[in-house]
Amino acid sequence: MNTLDATHDPSARSWLASANVAGGAFPLQNLPFGVFRRAHTAQAYRGGVAIGDQIIDLKALAEARLFSEEAAHGVIAGSQSSLNALMQLGPKTWRALRRSLFEGLTRGSALEPKLRECLVPQHEASYALPALIGDYTDFYISVYHATAIGKLFRPDNPLLPNYKWIPIGYHGRSSSIGVSGQSFPRPRGQKSAAAGAAAPIVGTSARLDYELEMGIFIGAGNAPGTAISMETADDHIFGMCLLNDWSARDLQAWEYQPLGPFLAKNFATTISPWVVTLQALAPFRVPFARPAGDPEPLPYLDSRQNREAGAIDIRLEALIQTSRMQARGEPPQRLSTTSFRHAYWTISQLVAHHTVNGCNLRPGDLLGSGTQSGPTPEEAGSLVELSLGGTRKLKIGSDEHRTFLEDGDIVIFRGWCERPGAVSIGFGDVRGQVLAASQ
Amino acid sequence: MNTLDATHDPSARSWLASANVAGGAFPLQNLPFGVFRRAHTAQAYRGGVAIGDQIIDLKALAEARLFSEEAAHGVIAGSQSSLNALMQLGPKTWRALRRSLFEGLTRGSALEPKLRECLVPQHEASYALPALIGDYTDFYISVYHATAIGKLFRPDNPLLPNYKWIPIGYHGRSSSIGVSGQSFPRPRGQKSAAAGAAAPIVGTSARLDYELEMGIFIGAGNAPGTAISMETADDHIFGMCLLNDWSARDLQAWEYQPLGPFLAKNFATTISPWVVTLQALAPFRVPFARPAGDPEPLPYLDSRQNREAGAIDIRLEALIQTSRMQARGEPPQRLSTTSFRHAYWTISQLVAHHTVNGCNLRPGDLLGSGTQSGPTPEEAGSLVELSLGGTRKLKIGSDEHRTFLEDGDIVIFRGWCERPGAVSIGFGDVRGQVLAASQ
Numbered sequence: 001m002n003t004l005d006a007t008h009d010p011s012a013r014s015w016l017a018s019a020n021v022a023g024g025a026f027p028l029q030n031l032p033f034g035v036f037r038r039a040h041t042a043q044a045y046r047g048g049v050a051i052g053d054q055i056i057d058l059k060a061l062a063e064a065r066l067f068s069e070e071a072a073h074g075v076i077a078g079s080q081s082s083l084n085a086l087m088q089l090g091p092k093t094w095r096a097l098r099r100s101l102f103e104g105l106t107r108g109s110a111l112e113p114k115l116r117e118c119l120v121p122q123h124e125a126s127y128a129l130p131a132l133i134g135d136y137t138d139f140y141i142s143v144y145h146a147t148a149i150g151k152l153f154r155p156d157n158p159l160l161p162n163y164k165w166i167p168i169g170y171h172g173r174s175s176s177i178g179v180s181g182q183s184f185p186r187p188r189g190q191k192s193a194a195a196g197a198a199a200p201i202v203g204t205s206a207r208l209d210y211e212l213e214m215g216i217f218i219g220a221g222n223a224p225g226t227a228i229s230m231e232t233a234d235d236h237i238f239g240m241c242l243l244n245d246w247s248a249r250d251l252q253a254w255e256y257q258p259l260g261p262f263l264a265k266n267f268a269t270t271i272s273p274w275v276v277t278l279q280a281l282a283p284f285r286v287p288f289a290r291p292a293g294d295p296e297p298l299p300y301l302d303s304r305q306n307r308e309a310g311a312i313d314i315r316l317e318a319l320i321q322t323s324r325m326q327a328r329g330e331p332p333q334r335l336s337t338t339s340f341r342h343a344y345w346t347i348s349q350l351v352a353h354h355t356v357n358g359c360n361l362r363p364g365d366l367l368g369s370g371t372q373s374g375p376t377p378e379e380a381g382s383l384v385e386l387s388l389g390g391t392r393k394l395k396i397g398s399d400e401h402r403t404f405l406e407d408g409d410i411v412i413f414r415g416w417c418e419r420p421g422a423v424s425i426g427f428g429d430v431r432g433q434v435l436a437a438s439q
Numbered sequence: 440m441n442t443l444d445a446t447h448d449p450s451a452r453s454w455l456a457s458a459n460v461a462g463g464a465f466p467l468q469n470l471p472f473g474v475f476r477r478a479h480t481a482q483a484y485r486g487g488v489a490i491g492d493q494i495i496d497l498k499a500l501a502e503a504r505l506f507s508e509e510a511a512h513g514v515i516a517g518s519q520s521s522l523n524a525l526m527q528l529g530p531k532t533w534r535a536l537r538r539s540l541f542e543g544l545t546r547g548s549a550l551e552p553k554l555r556e557c558l559v560p561q562h563e564a565s566y567a568l569p570a571l572i573g574d575y576t577d578f579y580i581s582v583y584h585a586t587a588i589g590k591l592f593r594p595d596n597p598l599l600p601n602y603k604w605i606p607i608g609y610h611g612r613s614s615s616i617g618v619s620g621q622s623f624p625r626p627r628g629q630k631s632a633a634a635g636a637a638a639p640i641v642g643t644s645a646r647l648d649y650e651l652e653m654g655i656f657i658g659a660g661n662a663p664g665t666a667i668s669m670e671t672a673d674d675h676i677f678g679m680c681l682l683n684d685w686s687a688r689d690l691q692a693w694e695y696q697p698l699g700p701f702l703a704k705n706f707a708t709t710i711s712p713w714v715v716t717l718q719a720l721a722p723f724r725v726p727f728a729r730p731a732g733d734p735e736p737l738p739y740l741d742s743r744q745n746r747e748a749g750a751i752d753i754r755l756e757a758l759i760q761t762s763r764m765q766a767r768g769e770p771p772q773r774l775s776t777t778s779f780r781h782a783y784w785t786i787s788q789l790v791a792h793h794t795v796n797g798c799n800l801r802p803g804d805l806l807g808s809g810t811q812s813g814p815t816p817e818e819a820g821s822l823v824e825l826s827l828g829g830t831r832k833l834k835i836g837s838d839e840h841r842t843f844l845e846d847g848d849i850v851i852f853r854g855w856c857e858r859p860g861a862v863s864i865g866f867g868d869v870r871g872q873v874l875a876a877s878q
Contacts, residue, residue, distance in 0.1 A: 134573075135614050140698060153697070160696050165639050166629055170698035171610035171705070175574050175799050176663060185664045187796035190605055190737070200604050202737055202795075224615060224707070225624045225877055251796065257599050258592070259579060259609035260699025263796040266610070268663070298629070298641055356641075357626035357690065357702040358877065360614050438664055438797065 007031075007102040008283055010423045015107045016119075018052030025416065025426025026050040029283075031101050032274040032427070033083055033239065039126040047078035047086065050274055050428070051105055053122050060118040066104065066111055070096035082132045083217075083275070087238045088363035090220040091278075094238070098279050127179050127273035130241070131217060131364030136177060136269070137354060138213075138245060138368035139169040143344040145373035145381060152389045153253065164295050167345040167353045172245075172368065173266035183433040184268040186407060189251040204437040205248035207390060208405040211371040212318045212381030212413055214340055215243035215271050216347050218365040225358040230303035233348035234278055236361065240314075240347075242272040242413045242430040243368050249384050249404070271366070272413075272430035280425055284417040285309035288346050300356055301349045310346035314427075315339050316372055316415050318381065323408030325397050332412050333396055338374035338381060340415075407436045446470075446541040447722050449862050454546045455558075457491030464855065464865025465489040468722075470540050471713040471866070472522055472678065478565040486517035486525065489713055489867070490544055492561050499557040505543065505550055509535035521571045522656075522714070526677045527802035529659040530717075533677070537718050566618050566712035569680070570656060570803030575616060575708070576793065577652075577684060577807035578608040582783040584812035587824045592692065603734050606784040606792045611684075611807065612705035622872040623707040625846060628690040643876040644687035646829060647844040650810040651757045651820030651852055653779055654682035654710050655786050657804040664797040669742035672787035673717055675800065679753070679786075681711040681852045681869040682807050688823050688843070710805070711852075711869035719864055723856040724748035727785050739795055740788045749785035753866075754778050755811055755854050757820065762847030764836050771851050772835055777813035777820060846875045 006012075007029065013020050014028045026032065032050050037043040046059035059079040061067070067075055074097030077085035086093070104111040140146055143163070150158030162168065176184075186208060190200045219238035222228050228236055245265060252264030288310035290296065303310075316339065319332035345353075350367055371381040380386050383404055386394055393401040405411070411434075415427035445451075446468065452459050453467045465471065471489050476482040485498035498518040500506070506514055513536030516524035525532070543550040579585055582602065589597030601607065615623075625647060629639045658677035661667050667675055684704060691703030727749035729735065742749075755778060758771035784792075789806055810820040819825050822843050825833055832840040844850070850873075854866035 135612055137701075150697070162629075162639075162693055162696065166694055168694070168698055169701055171612055171701070173574055173610055173798065174613075175660075175801050175804070178663075185797055188666070189796045190601075199734060199737070200601075202739060221614075224617075225874075227627070227877075248796070254601055255605055255607070256697070257601065258589070258695070258699070259607055260697070262576075262608055262610070263792075263798065266798045267796045295638060298638070300641060353702075357628045357687070357706045358624055359612065359702065359705045362614050365614070435664075438666075 004282055007098055007279065010421060013107045014051065014105045015109065015112045016052045016054060016105065018054065023424055024052065025428050026052055027423050027425065028102060028105055029423040030276060030280045030425035031098055032276040032280065033078065033130065034273040034275065035082060035128045035130050036125040038120060038124055045081040045128045047080065047083055049101055050122065054119040055122055055125055056101065056115065057118045057120050064114055064118060066114055067100045071100035082364065084131050084364040087131060087217060087219045091235045094277060095279060098277065129177065129179050130273065130275050133174045133177055133364055133366045134362045136172040136174045136366045136368070137169050138172040138370060139167055139350055140370035141167055141343045141345040142371055142373045144342065144375055145371040145385065148373060148380065148385045152384065165298065167350050170260045172269065176266055177269045177271060179273050180270060180430040182268060182270040183435050185435045186437040187248050187251065187263070187267040188437060189248065189263045190254055191250040192254045200254060205250055206404065207249035208434060209247045209249055209383045210318065210405065210411045211245035211247055212316055213243040213245050213371055214314065214369040215241040216350065216367040216369065217241065217275055218361045218367070219363060221361040221363055222355055224360040227358065228351050228355045230301065230306055230348055230352045233351040236351055237278055237347055239275040239277040240281065241275050242415050242427050244270040244411060244413060244430055244432055245368055246432070268432070270430055270432040272427055274428050276425065276427055281312055281417065283422040284313050284419060286311045286313050286341050297349065301352055306346055306348050310348055311341045311343065313339055313341040313419065314415050314417055316413065319412040320396060320402070321410040321412065322396060322400055322406065324400060326410065330397060335386060336378060336380055338372055338379040340369070340372055342374045343369060343372065405434050407434055409434050443721055446537055446718065449860060452546050453490065453544045454548065454551045455491045455493060455544065457493065462863055463491065464867050465491055466862050466864065467541060467544055468862045469715065469719050469864035470537055471715045471719065472517065472569065473712040473714065474521060474567045474569050475564040477559060477563055484520040484567045486519065486522055487559070488540060489561065493558040494561055494564055495540065495554065496557045496559050503553055503557060505553055506539045510539035521803065523570050523803040526570060526656060526658045530674045533716060534718060537716065568616065568618050569712065569714050572613045572616055572803055572805045573801045575611040575613045575805045575807070576608050577611040577809060578606055578789055579809035580606055580782045580784040581810055581812045583781065583814055584810040584820060584824065587812060587819065591823065591828045604737065606789050609699045611708065615705055616708045616710060618712050619709060619869040621707060621709040622874050624874045625876040626687050626690065626702070626706040627876060628687065628702045629693055630689040631693045639693060644689055645843065646688035647873060648686045648688055648822045649757065649844065649850045650684035650686055651755055652682040652684050652810055653753065653808040654680040655789065655806040655808065656680065656714055657800045658802060660800040660802055661794055663799040666797065667790050667794045669740065669745055669787055669791045672790040675790055676717055676786060678714040678716040679720065680714050681854050681866050683709040683850060683852060683869055683871055684807055685871070709869055709871040711867055713867050715864065715866055720751055720856065722861040723752045723858060725750045725752050725780055736788065740791055745785055745787050749787055750780045750782065752778055752780040752858065753854050753856055755852065758851040759835060759841070760849040760851065761835060761839055761845065763839060765849065769836060774825060775817060775819055777811055777818040779808070779811055781813045782808060782811065844873050846873055848873050
């Protein structure tokens with residue numbers, strides 16, 4: 001369980017001035033993990049921790065031997081080219097490392113001079129995926145999204161009977177997951193031809209979309225044939241990131257029955273470089289509750305802790321910057337905002353459900369939350385919802401419109417947590433760009 | 440393209456007597472790859488090549504430096520604890536290595552004494568997965584299976600309109616793939632309650648099944664955003680194995696809409712230890728043809744080579760050995776036989792379709808063919824088909840019956856290729872056992 005401790009003290013300040021800027025993403029109370037190297041060098045990738053506008057280089061920190069015992073184990077594991085080893089070590093190590101980093105970075109720490117030597121400016125870094133992702137599972141836990149998208153694919157039957165009982169999920173593709181900055185050519189594939197035509201057509205997707213999701217990185221896994229209980233599920237989660245599940249709606253509509261989406265999704269998935277730990281998210285947990293009249297979760301998906309603090313209030317924002325806006329130097333335009341607190345299932349429930357049959361999770365496995373759409377249509381987390389299935393044009397900038405994405409479009413998600421009495425923390429952003437189709 | 444050459448010479452014989460036994464799985468003309476070590480030792484796993492009742496230890500062969508140039512590269516890559524590096528090297532290396540192994544193992548070779556020092560008896564070996572499997576995709580390419588299973592899930596609508604246009608596939612779970620010998624507790628999960636009940640029930644699967652499939656290992660992959668053409672698809676395939684896609688039909692029926700099977704499949708998947716290369720399969724290629732009246736494949740799924748020799752005649756057999764049969768020393772009983780030649784799509788078409796949208800495949804990725812059921816009901820590759828959805832009991836042994844699998848049951852698949860004028864080759868077998876559910 002993730003309770004509040006000294007590392008959440010809202011009055012604590014860092015000796016690093018950029019960490020104390022009000023509303024900054026990476027204050028002392030956040031300390032998210034990522035994998036980076038100095039850009040334009042042949043340096044090996046290594047783990048790092050964001051603080052203000054800097055990164056603590058865990059490889060340098062390991063060599064400096066500033067921490068001891070459990071925290072030192074964490075630093076050594078985190079200094080590798082992926083965070084899987086650190087993820088595997090489990091919450092005792094994560095907490096010890098967090099506490100040592102927090103104390104060392106706090107104003108007045110005697111470690112300041114040596115920790116300063118481990119800093120790399122974020123603007124000099126390039127990022128890699130935080131982990132080698134063995135398996136990627138994508139869920140579907142916004143009831144608002146499921147209802148809206150269900151109406152488009154099955155107008156007579158939008159929300160299937162299992163939805164309120166099962167955290168619906170399916171396996172996604174690991175190979176095409178990229179870190180923020182990923183670009184990809186518009187995908188090709190089969191699509192339904194005009195009504196009445198005998199054969200489908202093959203061409204580039206004309207209904208390319210984003211999906212505003214959260215990613216959940218698994219820490220310590222479970223042995224095959226064992227299940228993870230609701231009571232211990234959070235201890236198996238390392239942290240969370242932002243995730244864009246790019247989707248080709250026309251490919252999806254034609255291919256998805258009976259075994260689910262495939263080529264409509266597996267050409268690219270983009271995640272943010274920084275993984276915000278569950279410890280950092282602890283102040284932003286909120287009760288999990290079902291709308292009146294909805295069934296209570298089955299016992300294997302229920303716990304007191306989950307009812308009291310299973311959900312997380314993570315504010316989310318999707319933005320677009322078209323080629324024209326890029327050329328004109330115009331900033332990205334907001335498409336929608338919502339919060340992860342509206343999800344129909346909690347992250348603990350995803351882990352408990354995934355393993356109830358004995359399926360083994362491994363450190364570095366990634367779960368996607370599915371598109372996060374809020375209760376109102378304006379809070380939708382995809383264009384297919386915002387454009388009412390492509391029937392309504394959205395006005396973009398001064399002189400453009402979109403129903404779906406066009407070549408050159410950059411999509412950006414941002415995430416942050418805020419509440420009175422706590423220091424706000426951020427996820428940074430995740431961005432990706434659609435390129436013209438390959439020949 | 441895989442044409443016949445000297446390594447397919449049906450008159451060639453090995454200096455190793457066990458390789459020349461008529462009807463043996465591993466003659467000189469086969470030379471499948473696997474990963475093994477001497478059982479009950481702490482030896483590192485390493486690549487090996489099956490020959491007769493022995494294995495050529497590629498780590499020992501690398502140290503002996505018997506081969507040169509391209510073949511030597513292959514040996515060194517194959518001596519690691521997984522075959523991914525060898526898979527990545529591509530068909531030029533695979534062919535060179537095959538030729539050197541073939542020549543060295545042929546009767547009269549001067550290398551005989553040194554190669555003999557690299558032999559390990561198969562009965563002294565334990566096996567690991569042939570590769571680190573990054574992504575596992577499962578297809579659904581038996582039209583007979585799709586029709587039969589479709590009737591059970593959607594009586595009014597068994598074969599969906601996309602089936603004859605798209606090689607339907609979905610992403611599976613890598614973490615729970617095990618090598619032959621895998622056992623797993625009966626999975627638990629949500630199932631529909633009796634008709635009219637408000638809530639589903641949670642319990643162990645009562646409709647546990649096997650699925651008789653082929654596995655296809657990807658060799659050299661493709662860059663993100665590029666597609667693999669039908670003309671070059673076979674060059675991206677390292678080889679094939681047997682695959683058991685264990686399935687919990689009751690979990691599947693309740694969970695599979697709208698995103699496909701998930702917990703019904705991801706608790707275990709078992710593959711055979713030996714990967715038979717496409718070179719070894721070359722003599723058993725047969726024309727690919729569609730039943731009269733069915734649509735021709737779209738251009739991106741069509742090639743002359745595919746029409747002439749896209750299919751492969753691999754004979755398949757499923758057997759069961761219950762606890763009682765094991766205790767009595769009774770041999771496994773055959774449940775059905777079929778051939779992979781009945782598949783509605785070819786392995787080249789799977790690769791071309793998977794990448795048409797720019798999805799990147801990586802060396803060691805595994806494709807499953809989906810259940811292989813032949814044209815007649817007796818050739819069905821699963822119990823749900825053989826038992827007509829659990830309504831007909833199959834007689835097993837002298838005094839048992841099955842509709843679905845019971846605790847203790849061992850399921851065994853065998854595969855082999857034979858035709859006049861060619862030396863028969865085998866896949867060996869894949870076996871797995873159902874254990875009682877965990878508490």
